[in-house]
């Protein structure tokens with residue numbers, strides 16, 4: 001049987017969006033929010049409720065960025081273990097991290113209920129489980145830290161999974177939803193009464209000041225404050241030393257047997273994340289994982305294959321219906337950066353949302369809307385974007401930034417993939433040396449060749465070909481470009497320079 005399979009997320013296919021206009025000419029509002037994902041839409045929605053005129057500016061379509069690729073686990077179980085947070089932020093800080101994640105889940109629940117949003121929101125337990133003796137030890141340590149910071153959790157051997165598990169940390173009252181149904185409904189409430197949703201409007205520059213100016217390809221927006229909710233902030237240099245971009249992979253497979261709804265996480269390195277979802281009467285298991293640093297692997301297709309093998313080994317599935325991948329930005333010290341950008345008066349950022357994008361993206365909306373309205377936020381100090389925690393994550397900080405420096409030099413000196421265009425297979429990209437210069441060449445299936453400079457327009461590292469997703473990826477700070485050089489993901493705002501080949 002030929003399996004039906006699409007390289008789009010289950011969410012994109014099952015909840016199409018209506019189109020919003022581009023910016024035409026100049027405009028003035030109170031707040032410009034750059035980025036039409038969970039952080040941007042939540043911030044804009046909350047500000048509009050308080051009477052602010054907002055404009056959400058999205059480079060592509062709403063939810064086409066990382067929010068569209070989420071698997072939408074709403075959980076207090078963070079990527080950074082609570083034992084690490086306790087040691088780096090103290091018990092008070094770790095407790096606040098748990099409380100704020102809880103508050104974000106409750107905010108989503110409140111909005112779903114208050115706005116009557118039909119998005120399959122449901123509360124369920126989360127399980128982080130161990131399959132080996134070594135994993136059990138680490139899990140017991142984490143359970144004690146989780147209890148210490150107030151999580152409603154227990155250790156249990158009873159995990160409703162169809163394979164043996166030695167022990168699990170069960171956390172009560174977590175949640176899941178259909179992220180596009182939720183956020184598209186939220187988006188509906190933003191446009192109108194002086195507020196705007198603007199799609200296919202690429203920002204080319206952000207100028208802090210009184211007023212701020214946000215320049216786009218189709219006009220300039222003037223405003224009091226700017227929120228950059230763009231996964232990674234545009235062109236910031238200092239902040240990027242604290243952000244580490246990873247690719248993660250996900251698939252949705254049709255379930256042919258029972259699987260109890262829950263959020264499940266194994267303890268492998270990198271870990272897998274699992275949940276279920278029913279769409280149009282069909283039950284799916286959604287499995288994610290296989291994370292790796294952006295731009296460090298060309299054969300990205302093998303990660304989909306490994307994930308598929310993992311799903312088939314463990315769950316009663318017949319076919320893989322959807323597969324997709326996304327970008328996860330890990331923060332240096334384990335907590336997101338949300339607040340005023342360093343050196344800025346009126347530019348705010350939300351980034352480093354880690355593997356808990358829906359939860360922390362909502363939290364970003366709560367914190368930023370409070371701050372922009374001149375209110376106190378109980379969580380603002382913990383997530384302050386300008387913070388530097390010299391001890392927290394210092395090993396990763398040194399290693400990741402040394403790798404950026406290494407990439408900057410090594411990729412320039414590295415041998416090209418090919419010396420002749422004939423060596424580039426159809427449908428593939430290669431770094432080719434032409435007349436002594438490296439060129440990033442993509443060859444269409446029909447043979448047409450597109451050549452661009454391999455130099456990333458953010459800070460000058462060299463891009464690498466990503467086979468599975470057909471993109472040029474930068475290993476330094478995660479910018480991604482289409483095969484013909486257009487920006488797919490920031491922080492770069494300019495596409496790769498086109499090259500003419502003789």
Ligand code: FES
Pocket residue numbers: 456457458459460461474475476477478479490491492
């Ligand atoms: S993303 Fe920073 S150099 Fe490419």
